[in-house]
């Protein structure tokens with residue numbers, strides 16, 4: 001049976017462990033390393049599909065948990081699936097709901113059969129299981145589905161983490177069995193285990209033996225220091241098959257994207273660009289700035305001299321400053337557009353640096369200009 005999702009390795013950077021690749025899915029292919037804009041509720045906040053295409057977004061992410069609760073997977077199925085519902089004809093990845101349950105809901109009760117919790121919007125009692133998470137994603141019709149996992153809180157004891165990893169592995173097996181459309185939708189396993197090398201190894205071995213078409217690393221960027229995340233990547237990515245996509249969930253900031261790519265990660269997602277855009281924080285080639293700052297009231301230059309996005313091409317810092325201060329929705333569109341384009345452009349620069357075998361040099365240049373090297 002041909003797999004719905006496959007990875008094509010193009011080359012590995014001679015200066016670092018980063019790899020250039022292409023992921024093929026039923027709704028088209030995208031180059032890696034790739035950043036996936038997050039569209040939790042079937043929209044990348046304030047962006048139209050045309051604008052996402054204009055900024056060269058190859059794939060976007062949406063959430064099982066949120067779409068199950070509202071509008072309902074049945075509604076989206078009736079609409080012809082998530083691609084049709086949101087008018088996006090490129091690849092979509094859906095997260096499984098596991099993480100959202102653990103991060104959004106109170107009163108959760110984790111059992112072998114699944115998780116009992118309350119609807120974070122109205123307090124109704126709910127239950128989510130591996131089988132249910134698969135059924136919802138089959139209804140949504142995403143190209144890449146995520147297995148139902150437990151993303152334990154940070155920090156967690158080794159003892160708790162061990163039992164959690166073992167349950168997540170049993171849940172992964174149940175996801176594979178419950179998957180109704182493997183020929184149309186790729187299902188990725190999620191490696192957990194926190195910062196414990198032995199547990200990451202156990203989780204990876206359990207999941208690799210189940211032969212998923214792709215693998216994610218979960219349970220990182222949950223508040224641990226960056227060096228803890230980088231070290232966890234250094235002992236986890238080598239355990240993941242080289243001929244399949246590697247996806248680091250919930251990451252991230254520009255430095256984490258570069259450092260993740262250097263450690264062999266192909267796919268990333270993070271709400272950061274659109275989340276910080278809503279309060280006027282912008283990522284630029286010379287570091288972060290908050291456009292609400294009074295210094296920008298009469299600054300008629302672009303947000304970022306080096307950016308060619310719609311915002312930087314057509315509007316000034318002063319204008320965006322005014323819109324955000326006046327709480328104008330168009331201001332949030334302009335800041336979101338720029339931040340998404342910034343990260344998508346960054347991944348384009350990372351891919352080019354891999355082609356030229358100089359990602360290590362690029363890291364130094366970018367960190368220096370952005371101010372990551374400042375003590």
Ligand SMILES: CC(C)(C)OC(=O)NCc1c[nH]c2nc(N)[nH]c(=O)c12
Nearest residue numbers: 098099151218219220221222249250
């Ligand atoms: C706190 C933030 C969101 C930044 O990162 C994480 O929680 N990182 C981990 C993470 C993000 N999304 C996931 N989905 C699933 N199924 N499992 C996970 O572990 C994660």
Ligand SMILES: [Zn+2]
Nearest residue numbers: 307309312338
């Ligand atoms: Zn811009």
